[in-house]
Amino acid sequence: xxxxxxxxxxxxxxxxxxxxxxxxxxxxxxxxxxxxxxxxxxxxxxxxxxxxxxxxxxxxxxxxxxxxxxxxxxxxxxxxxxxxxxxxxxxxxxxxxxxxxxxxxxxxxxxxxxxxxxxxxxxxxxxxxxxxxxxxxxxxxxxxxxxxxxxxxxxxxxxxxxxxxxxxxxxxxxxxxxxxxxxxxxxxxxxxxxxxxxxxxxxxxxxxxxxxxxxxxxxxxxxxxxxxxxxxxxxxxxxxxxxxxxxxxxxxxxxxxxxxxxxxxxxxxxxxxxxxxxxxxxxxxxxxxxxxxxxxxxxxxxxxxxxxxxxxxxxxxxxxxxxxxxxxxxxxxxxxxxxxxxxxxxxxxxxxxxxxxxxxxxxxxxxxxxxxxx
Ligand SMILES: C[S@@+](CC[C@H](N)C(=O)[O-])C[C@H]1O[C@@H](n2cnc3c(N)ncnc32)[C@H](O)[C@@H]1O
Ligand code: SF4
Numbered sequence: 010x011x012x013x014x015x016x017x018x019x020x021x022x023x024x025x026x027x028x029x030x031x032x033x034x035x036x037x038x039x040x041x042x043x044x045x046x047x048x049x050x051x052x053x054x055x056x057x058x059x060x061x062x063x064x065x066x067x068x069x070x071x072x073x074x075x076x077x078x079x080x081x082x083x084x085x086x087x088x089x090x091x092x093x094x095x096x097x098x099x100x101x102x103x104x105x106x107x108x109x110x111x112x113x114x115x116x117x118x119x120x121x122x123x124x125x126x127x128x129x130x131x132x133x134x135x136x137x138x139x140x141x142x143x144x145x146x147x148x149x150x151x152x153x154x155x156x157x158x159x160x161x162x163x164x165x166x167x168x169x170x171x172x173x174x175x176x177x178x179x180x181x182x183x184x185x186x187x188x189x190x191x192x193x194x195x196x197x198x199x200x201x202x203x204x205x206x207x208x209x210x211x212x213x214x215x216x217x218x219x220x221x222x223x224x225x226x227x228x229x230x231x232x233x234x235x236x237x238x239x240x241x242x243x244x245x246x247x248x249x250x251x252x253x254x255x256x257x258x259x260x261x262x263x264x265x266x267x268x269x270x271x272x273x274x275x276x277x278x279x280x281x282x283x284x285x286x287x288x289x290x291x292x293x294x295x296x297x298x299x300x301x302x303x304x305x306x307x308x309x310x311x312x313x314x315x316x317x318x319x320x321x322x323x324x325x326x327x328x329x330x331x332x333x334x335x336x337x338x339x340x341x342x343x344x345x346x347x348x349x350x351x352x353x354x355x356x357x358x359x360x361x362x363x364x365x366x367x368x369x370x371x372x373x374x375x376x377x378x379x380x381x382x383x
Contacts, residue, residue: 011057012064012257013091015046015083016271017072018289021106025140025210026168028202030273030287031070042289043079045296047086049270052296054090056268056278061094062087064257066102068125073107077115084119098162098256100125105143108151113158123162124155125195125255131182135171138216140206152189164193164255169227170219171199179227180234187238192253196231197246198224225371232370245323245373262320281307310336311382319377322356327364337382346380 019039020031035042065087067075087093100123101116108126116124128148130136136145143151155163165186169179186194199218201211210216219227232242240248244262247255260267261277268276273287285303286292295302308316314336321328333339347363350356355369355376365373 010063010094010260010265011060012066012260012265012267013050013057013062013087014066014068014257014267014269014274015050015072016269016274016285017067017069017075018042018272019074020069020071021074021104021142022140023206025138025206026199026202028205029070032289035289038289038293039079041293041297043075043082045293046271047082048296049302050083050086051090053268053270056276057091057266060092060266062091062097063094064098064100064260066100066257067121068100068102071104071107072101073103073112077119080116080119098123100164100255100257102127103151103155105147105151108147108155110154110158113155113160117159122160123164123255124160125164125166125193126151126155127166128152128186129166129168130171131185132178135174138172138207138210149185152191156189161192162253163189163191164195165189165191167194167196168199169196169231170224172216172218174219174223174227176226176230180230183231183234187234192250193255194235194240194248195246196248198228228371241325242370243325245370262324263326264317264320276303281305315377315381318380319374322363322365322369322377323373325364327359327362329362330358331361340382343380343382350376350380 016030018031019035019042020033023033097120099121101121102125103116104127128151129139129141131145131148133145136143136148152163152165167182167186201208201218207216211218231248235248236242240250242248243254244258247258249255264277264279266277266279269283269285272285272289272292274285276283276285283303283305286295292302314333317332317336318328321332330339347356350369351358353368354366355372357364357366365376369376
């Protein structure tokens with residue numbers, strides 16, 4: 010069982026908070042990029058020769074900018090070179106401004122059966138400073154349109170911790186999403202990434218993100234409202250109706266194999282991680298010339314132990330102690346630190362599995378780091 014991620018490094022415009030890999034000036038080389046993605050897909054099929062592909066995920070950047078012919082070329086390279094499972098999940102990250110009846114019909118015809126829509130906020134003033142390419146009205150309408158065109162597996166992305174985001178407004182955003190009846194919600198706390206316009210505006214005192222207390226309150230409100238509406242909190246930033254977990258993303262958190270195609274994409278083979286170059290021209294040039302376009306890191310036992318801990322603790326599945334012990338025996342210092350988190354009520358152990366408690370969720374990354382074997 011394995012998944013394929015395809016990174017489309019194109020965006021219409023630069024959102025002020027985003028530090029993912031993308032370019033906004035790509036028209037002159039877009040066909041070369043599609044050819045390079047197809048070449049990478051073809052050249053790496055050996056890596057998954059023995060595997061059935063269960064999930065395909067087109068992320069970005071903005072994959073909803075691709076033309077039907079460009080998607081077709083990529084799908085052909087996949088179908089001709091990989092063994093696909095019969096219950097394939099095929100997700101497209103789509104931006105509201107690309108969602109129209111014609112595009113939705115084209116995506117359905119191509120085989121997409123799941124949309125992940127980046128709504129972010131329903132407040133016009135937020136969308137403005139974020140430099141989003143869509144309005145609040147479009148954010149609201151696009152989900153209904155996608156549903157009316159037959160997409161019933163829909164995930165929406167929201168961001169909280171925004172500057173000047175009162176609790177009532179955040180609650181209203183959550184209620185709007187609940188009202189859509191979508192089966193999956195991803196909600197991220199705003200990160201002020203260096204080298205973004207947001208970072209500059211925060212430094213210059215023009216924008217002020219929410220403080221830690223406000224962010225915790227917004228996170229707790231999110232959990233409470235979504236739980237009351239029947240959603241399960243299954244990963245720190247992800248919620249779904251029962252049985253509607255994102256299969257592709259869940260495979261990352263469960264430590265399953267995947268390959269990442271495209272500039273900046275990551276791959277994981279259980280024993281090593283690979284990072285494609287985050288530069289569009291270099292990626293195209295090196296793929297075309299047959300020279301190396303990635304870096305590889307062989308994972309040590311400590312890396313595998315720490316990753317299992319970090320990803321597991323962030324999910325409702327927790328971390329099985331015997332899986333940690335399969336990597337190496339638990340050290341005395343690990344056992345001591347774990348006991349401290351149990352005593353403080355942030356971790357609980359049930360039938361040999363470690364879970365974060367309600368208090369622990371808020372500090373997931375800190376707790377995992379404290380438990381890391383260094
Ligand atoms: C890489 S983006 C791609 C999705 C798509 N291009 C879009 O704009 O909706 C994936 C998601 O990451 C989240 N994200 C990106 N930068 C973030 C930041 N600095 N803080 C919090 N969430 C962020 C957004 O919710 C976004 O929908
Ligand atoms: S948030 Fe999405 S659309 Fe905006 S710059 Fe990042 S990848 Fe592009």
